[in-house]
Amino acid sequence: MAKIFCVANQKGGVGKTTTTVNLAAGLAQAGQRVLMIDLDPQGNATMGSGVDKRQLELTVYDVLLEAASIEEARVTSQKLVDAGCGYDVLGANRELAGAEVELVDVDRREKRLRLAIDEVASQYDFVLIDCPPSLSMLTLNGLCCAHGVIVPMQCEYFALEGLTDLVNTIKQVHANLNKDLAIIGLLRVMFDPRVTLQLQVSEQLKEHFGDKVFDAVIPRNVRLAEAPSFGVPGLVFDPASKGAQAFVSFAQEMVARSRVM
Ligand code: ADP
Numbered sequence: 001m002a003k004i005f006c007v008a009n010q011k012g013g014v015g016k017t018t019t020t021v022n023l024a025a026g027l028a029q030a031g032q033r034v035l036m037i038d039l040d041p042q043g044n045a046t047m048g049s050g051v052d053k054r055q056l057e058l059t060v061y062d063v064l065l066e067a068a069s070i071e072e073a074r075v076t077s078q079k080l081v082d083a084g085c086g087y088d089v090l091g092a093n094r095e096l097a098g099a100e101v102e103l104v105d106v107d108r109r110e111k112r113l114r115l116a117i118d119e120v121a122s123q124y125d126f127v128l129i130d131c132p133p134s135l136s137m138l139t140l141n142g143l144c145c146a147h148g149v150i151v152p153m154q155c156e157y158f159a160l161e162g163l164t165d166l167v168n169t170i171k172q173v174h175a176n177l178n179k180d181l182a183i184i185g186l187l188r189v190m191f192d193p194r195v196t197l198q199l200q201v202s203e204q205l206k207e208h209f210g211d212k213v214f215d216a217v218i219p220r221n222v223r224l225a226e227a228p229s230f231g232v233p234g235l236v237f238d239p240a241s242k243g244a245q246a247f248v249s250f251a252q253e254m255v256a257r258s259r260v261m
Pocket residue numbers: 011012013014015016017018019044133189190191218219220221222224225226228243
C-alpha cells in the first residue's frame with residue numbers, strides 16, 4: 001500500500017513545489033512507483049513535471065467533485081519516463097480555485113481526495129501531494145489523506161514562529177479527521193552554509209525537533225530554479241548538480257524512513 005505524504009507550509013515560495021517534483025523524480029529513479037498530486041491551482045507542480053496544465057482534460061478538480069476517478073485523470077510525461085524518472089501526475093490548473101467554493105455544501109468535503117486515493121493506493125509505493133500556500137479546504141483535503149507531512153523550510157529568523165500555525169492545524173486534523181497524520185519531518189531547503197544565521201537556525205531546528213529534521217539538506221542551487229522553465233524537475237534537468245544530488249539523498253532517506261513507519 002502506498003505511503004502518502006503532503007508537502008505543506010502555509011508560506012508561499014518556501015520550496016514546496018520544488019521539493020514535491022524532485023522527491024517524486026528521485027523516488028521514481030530509485031524504482032518506486034509514484035503518484036504526484038498537484039493541489040495548488042497555480043499548477044506549478046504539474047508544469048514542472050512536464051505536463052501542460054492548459055491541455056489537461058481532467059484534473060484533481062474533477063476528482064474532488066467526483067466527476068472523474070484518479071485512474072481516468074492521471075497522466076505521465078514521456079520526457080520523465082525517457083529520463084528514467086517517470087511518475088504519474090494528477091494535475092491541477094486554475095479551475096481548482098473554484099473547488100473551494102463548490103465543496104462548501106457537500107458532505108464529507110474534506111475526505112474527497114482520500115476516498116479517491118483509496119481506489120489506487122495499491123498501485124503505488126508513494127503518493128506525494130503538493131499543497132497550496134494556505135491552510136484552506138484544499139490543504140485540508142491533502143492532510144486528511146496523508147500518513148505524514150513533509151515541511152520544507154528556509155532557515156530564516158522567523159522560521160520557527162511560522163511553524164506554529166501549521167503544527168496546530170496538523171494537531172487538529174490528527175485529533176478530528178485523520179489519526180494517521182504526523183509530521184514526518186522538516187526539510188531544510190535553499191540552504192546556504194556561508195550564512196551564519198542559517199547555521200544557527202538549523203541548529204535551533206535540531207534542538208527543537210530532534211530527528212524530525214531530515215538529514216538531507218537541500219542547498220540553494222540555481223539549477224533547481226532553472227528546471228521548471230524546461231518542464232522537468234531539477235533532478236532530470238541537471239542530474240550532476242548539487243541540488244539534484246541533495247534530492248537523490250532525500251529520496252533515499254524517505255525510502256528508509258517509510259520502511260519503519
Ligand atoms: P512554493 O511551492 O513553496 O511556493 P517553490 O518550490 O515554487 O515554492 O519555490 C519558490 C522559488 O524558489 C521558485 O522560483 C523555485 O525555483 C526557487 N527554488 C526552490 N528551491 C530552490 C533551491 N533549493 N535553490 C534555488 N532556488 C530554489
